[in-house]
Amino acid sequence: MSKMIQTILFAIAAMVLPCGAAADGSSNARLQIEWSDEKFAAELKASGVFEDAVDFINATFRFERSLVLQLGAQDGPLYDPRQDVIQIPYEFYTKVVSLFAQLEPGDEAIEKEFAIDTLLHTLFHEYGHAVIDQFEIPVLGREEDAVDGLASVLLIEYYDNGAEMAINAAELFALESEDRGTLQEEDFWDEHSLDEQRYYSTMCHVVGSDAAEYSELAALAGFSEERAESCVFEYQQLVSDWDKLLTPVRR
Numbered sequence: 001m002s003k004m005i006q007t008i009l010f011a012i013a014a015m016v017l018p019c020g021a022a023a024d025g026s027s028n029a030r031l032q033i034e035w036s037d038e039k040f041a042a043e044l045k046a047s048g049v050f051e052d053a054v055d056f057i058n059a060t061f062r063f064e065r066s067l068v069l070q071l072g073a074q075d076g077p078l079y080d081p082r083q084d085v086i087q088i089p090y091e092f093y094t095k096v097v098s099l100f101a102q103l104e105p106g107d108e109a110i111e112k113e114f115a116i117d118t119l120l121h122t123l124f125h126e127y128g129h130a131v132i133d134q135f136e137i138p139v140l141g142r143e144e145d146a147v148d149g150l151a152s153v154l155l156i157e158y159y160d161n162g163a164e165m166a167i168n169a170a171e172l173f174a175l176e177s178e179d180r181g182t183l184q185e186e187d188f189w190d191e192h193s194l195d196e197q198r199y200y201s202t203m204c205h206v207v208g209s210d211a212a213e214y215s216e217l218a219a220l221a222g223f224s225e226e227r228a229e230s231c232v233f234e235y236q237q238l239v240s241d242w243d244k245l246l247t248p249v250r251r
């Protein structure tokens with residue numbers, strides 16, 4: 001069964017806008033799925049997770065230009081503003097599954113579930129790049145960090161079990177950091193923060209979303225009490241700032 005999306009806004013938007021048309025009727029620009037790899041489609045199409053996520057995005061946000069989510073692309077994960085496409089290759093999915101296999105060896109169902117959670121995080125991250133580009137949303141600091149933050153917010157605020165999905169996305173960053181080996185100079189000038197930092201930032205978002213519920217998680221991540229408390233303020237600011245920035249984008 002597909003994940004339930006828990007927002008009144010979504011329910012209202014779905015009722016009022018059955019065809020996904022913009023509220024003012026001026027634009028039918030939307031996000032569309034293209035399954036371009038049979039293996040990828042065979043693995044994940046039936047789950048409906050991408051269709052649900054895309055329905056949620058279309059019901060909640062408008063677009064300046066239509067955008068294609070290409071599942072099974074040659075390259076990526078990436079957002080290409082010249083072609084208005086978000087690309088996620090099948091090889092990324094299989095890589096994520098194999099990394100999670102190190103964590104939960106022998107439990108294919110769990111590996112696949114964790115991989116789907118992280119792919120949704122990836123989709124929302126790339127959607128973040130697209131929305132920043134299409135609506136010229138100002139970004140201070142690294143855009144990569146900003147869209148990681150948006151992915152956390154969309155998962156935690158709109159999805160049942162979204163916090164657990166964000167935790168799984170964070171786990172992938174931890175696994176990727178172990179996979180990477182010794183840090184090289186290029187890791188420091190890369191446009192992304194280090195995988196270790198992306199792990200802690202995402203864990204901080206989850207802890208900050210409900211400090212009482214995730215006190216054990218904060219301890220597991222090694223956060224001091226002060227850091228766990230500051231995560232609450234950081235997460236509140238993150239939610240509030242994205243809410244303001246996405247006001248012109250919301251349907």
Ligand SMILES: [Zn+2]
Pocket residue numbers: 125126129144147
């Ligand atoms: Zn990115």
